[in-house]
Amino acid sequence: xxxxxxxxxxxxxxxxxxxxxxxxxxxxxxxxxxxxxxxxxxxxxxxxxxxxxxxxxxxxxxxxxxxxxxxxxxxxxxxxxxxxxxxxxxxxxxxxxxxxxxxxxxxxxxxxxxxxxxxxxxxxxxxxxxxxxxxxxxxxxxxxxxxxxxxxxxxxxxxxxxxxxxxxxxxxxxxxxxxxxxxxxxxxxxxxxxxxxxxxxxxxxxxxxxxxxxxxxxxxxxxxxxxxxxxxxxxxxxxxxxxxxxxxxxxxxxxxxxxxxxxxxxxxxxxxxxxxxxxxxxxxxxxxxxxxxxxxxxxxxxxxxxxxxxxxxxxxxxxxxxxxxxxxxxxxxxxxx
Amino acid sequence: xxxxxxxxxxxxxxxxxxxxxxxxxxxxxxxxxxxxxxxxxxxxxxxxxxxxxxxxxxxxxxxxxxxxxxxxxxxxxxxxxxxxxxxxxxxxxxxxxxxxxxxxxxxxxxxxxxxxxxxxxxxxxxxxxxxxxxxxxxxxxxxxxxxxxxxxxxxxxxxxxxxxxxxxxxxxxxxxxxxxxxxxxxxxxxxxxxxxxxxxxxxxxxxxxxxxxxxxxxxxxxxxxxxxxxxxxxxxxxxxxxxxxxxxxxxxxxxxxxxxxxxxxxxxxxxxxxxxxxxxxxxxxxxxxxxxxxxxxxxxxxxxxxxxxxxxxxxxxxxxxxxxxxxxxxxxxxxxx
Numbered sequence: 001x002x003x004x005x006x007x008x009x010x011x012x013x014x015x016x017x018x019x020x021x022x023x024x025x026x027x028x029x030x031x032x033x034x035x036x037x038x039x040x041x042x043x044x045x046x047x048x049x050x051x052x053x054x055x056x057x058x059x060x061x062x063x064x065x066x067x068x069x070x071x072x073x074x075x076x077x078x079x080x081x082x083x084x085x086x087x088x089x090x091x092x093x094x095x096x097x098x099x100x101x102x103x104x105x106x107x108x109x110x111x112x113x114x115x116x117x118x119x120x121x122x123x124x125x126x127x128x129x130x131x132x133x134x135x136x137x138x139x140x141x142x143x144x145x146x147x148x149x150x151x152x153x154x155x156x157x158x159x160x161x162x163x164x165x166x167x168x169x170x171x172x173x174x175x176x177x178x179x180x181x182x183x184x185x186x187x188x189x190x191x192x193x194x195x196x197x198x199x200x201x202x203x204x205x206x207x208x209x210x211x212x213x214x215x216x217x218x219x220x221x222x223x224x225x226x227x228x229x230x231x232x233x234x235x236x237x238x239x240x241x242x243x244x245x246x247x248x249x250x251x252x253x254x255x256x257x258x259x260x261x262x263x264x265x266x267x268x269x270x271x272x273x274x275x276x277x278x279x280x281x282x283x284x285x286x287x288x289x290x291x292x293x294x295x296x297x298x299x300x301x302x303x304x305x306x307x308x309x310x311x312x313x314x315x316x317x318x319x320x321x322x323x324x325x326x327x328x329x330x331x332x333x334x335x336x337x
Numbered sequence: 338x339x340x341x342x343x344x345x346x347x348x349x350x351x352x353x354x355x356x357x358x359x360x361x362x363x364x365x366x367x368x369x370x371x372x373x374x375x376x377x378x379x380x381x382x383x384x385x386x387x388x389x390x391x392x393x394x395x396x397x398x399x400x401x402x403x404x405x406x407x408x409x410x411x412x413x414x415x416x417x418x419x420x421x422x423x424x425x426x427x428x429x430x431x432x433x434x435x436x437x438x439x440x441x442x443x444x445x446x447x448x449x450x451x452x453x454x455x456x457x458x459x460x461x462x463x464x465x466x467x468x469x470x471x472x473x474x475x476x477x478x479x480x481x482x483x484x485x486x487x488x489x490x491x492x493x494x495x496x497x498x499x500x501x502x503x504x505x506x507x508x509x510x511x512x513x514x515x516x517x518x519x520x521x522x523x524x525x526x527x528x529x530x531x532x533x534x535x536x537x538x539x540x541x542x543x544x545x546x547x548x549x550x551x552x553x554x555x556x557x558x559x560x561x562x563x564x565x566x567x568x569x570x571x572x573x574x575x576x577x578x579x580x581x582x583x584x585x586x587x588x589x590x591x592x593x594x595x596x597x598x599x600x601x602x603x604x605x606x607x608x609x610x611x612x613x614x615x616x617x618x619x620x621x622x623x624x625x626x627x628x629x630x631x632x633x634x635x636x637x638x639x640x641x642x643x644x645x646x647x648x649x650x651x652x653x654x655x656x657x658x659x660x661x662x663x664x665x666x667x668x669x670x671x672x673x674x
Contacts, residue, residue: 025379025481026381026417026481026483030417030481030483030484030485030566031383031413031414031416031417031484031549031550031551032381032382032383032413032414032416032417032419032474032481033381033382033383034379034380034381034382034417034476034481035379035380035382036374036379036380036478037373037374037380042371042372042373043371043372043373043374043380044363044369044370044371045369045370045371045372045425045457045458045471045473046368046369046370046458047425047426047427047458047459047460047469047471048427048460049427049429049460049462049469051429051462051463051464051465052464053464054462054463054464055462076368076369077368077369079368079369080363080367080368080369080371082369088382088384088471089384090384090385090386090427090469090471092386092388092467120382121382121383121384122384123384123385123386123469125386125388125391125392126388126391127388127389127390127391127465127467128388128464128465128467130429130464130465130467132384132386132427132460132469134382134384134425134427134471136382137369139371141373144363144367144369144371146363146367147367147368148367212368213368214368229367
């Protein structure tokens with residue numbers, strides 16, 4: 001070990017060149033960081049830990065890992081409609097590898113700067129590699145987007161093209177036949193390893209979405225949390241699902257596996273009143289982000305899959321069964337990535 | 338694995354019987370927790386991770402571990418003068434052991450309830466055992482106790498009897514001759530495994546202490562952070578150090594090793610103007626807590642040890658050298674506990 005804990009923090013995680021306004025009253029280096037939300041704002045907090053062998057492969061580039069560790073937390077803030085403000089970093093490292101730390105810090109701070117999110121504190125310790133981040137964001141009092149607000153007849157929307165991260169994972173596992181082209185593999189891998197948190201979308205959905213969640217465990221599984229919390233059911237239209245160009249040549253079963261059950265994309269799934277359909281479309285256009293209307297909320301509990309939107313009534317032959325393999329990823333039952 | 342991640346959280350970490358007022362606007366179960374400090378208050382945050390084999394032995398009782406994981410964070414809040422409000426828990430577990438989880442949750446929530454500190458969110462994942470907590474507390478705007486406020490001629494104070502946690506650690510290592518009695522071992526072990534965060538003291542020191550820090554790495558090492566941040570030096574009086582009854586029969590070298598270099602006690606070291614000496618003593622009396630005046634801040638940088646308070650000038654033969662072994666614990670250079 002050539003660096004002590006304090007030297008390590010000073011070298012890699014204390015920045016003279018912080019970009020943008022300081023968000024903390026007191027920042028790292030004291031017993032606590034001190035922050036103060038602006039008047040009328042509340043503080044949204046998210047905590048996520050990434051563990052080697054569980055959430056990432058040891059082969060991932062440290063810069064992408066630094067990016068992703070923060071991105072998954074910013075994604076939770078986005079799903080609440082909160083604007084990123086600050087974060088703490090708890091880093092457990094098996095050894096001090098300066099080149100690794102340099103890359104990790106670069107990926108972390110590049111994303112942090114993009115969202116004006118300041119590192120205000122944390123903890124560094126020796127042990128099996130894991131990265132714990134708690135991110136804080138501001139949201140106007142009472143306007144946080146929650147899981148429990150979906151109402152019957154609301155539209156169900158999804159951003160972007162979920163499923164590509166899962167495609168990359170299957171490529172890593174060697175289970176794709178034919179395999180991905182080199183170009184497609186690099187693109188898909190980028191989505192898996194360096195996801196873009198939908199922060200601007202989340203902020204734009206304040207006062208517009210009735211409920212929101214980010215797709216970390218799989219579209220169906222995460223939508224299920226919204227349904228459960230809201231006490232409603234849903235109909236999904238399979239022909240309305242956005243199919244990424246990287247998935248278009250795959251068999252439909254593979255497409256649906258990836259889109260409906262693939263996690264780790266960090267797109268947002270949200271609901272909004274049908275009367276606000278044009279506002280949602282305008283928001284997507286203003287952000288340059290594809291937003292797809294993929295279903296609707298039903299008063300009756302349960303999740304129903306349909307070929308298309310027309311005539312979506314139970315006991316109709318168009319209704320499809322939900323395969324078990326589309327249930328949500330679970331950290332104690334699911335597969336390791 | 339008999340429980341899924343969601344069942345695990347529901348069973349052990351979601352409480353119908355929460356004691357005291359709710360602190361969160363939105364609590365665990367959504368993408369984020371949402372909290373709002375009261376008007377005029379700022380939010381102090383602390384993050385600490387405990388890793389098995391590094392911060393605790395695998396033999397520690399789960400209830401004590403649950404207590405300690407939160408206690409080390411409440412101690413940081415105390416060192417800032419913040420009153421605990423809420424915390425998030427990131428738990429990485431090698432397996433789902435229901436009896437372990439039950440004990441862990443009991444120790445955690447018993448301490449949380451004592452300080453009216455609500456679990457508002459977190460993350461559970463599979464991997465090598467580690468516990469990451471981010472605790473939040475409220476402090477009136479501008480009143481947080483910082484490390485940088487010590488001024489020449491301020492008194493240096495320490496709470497309680499630091500050194501007992503180190504004594505327990507030496508007993509675990511079998512390095513004490515003679516060994517501790519069974520009773521002394523149990524008492525010392527309790528201090529190591531179940532430390533009492535000095536929350537009431539920290540709150541009482543608002544507007545009274547000029548600087549504060551908690552003793553996690555060792556009295557001298559942690560005081561060193563205050564000196565460095567404040568741009569001052571210090572004289573310490575060895576004959577004024579509080580010597581725990583469990584240390585009194587040990588040779589002076591062992592006493593000083595434990596008191597000056599032993600970490601993990603979570604007592605507070607703080608500075609206050611000499612003119613406020615009576616106020617500090619009154620605070621200690623009101624809390625039933627021994628507060629010892631152990632030195633004073635000097636304008637000149639450096640740490641000087643003296644037998645006693647009289648005639649504390651440099652180059653005096655009473656001045657003692659600071660042994661290397663009293664330097665601070667470092668997570669990448671120090672010993673594992």
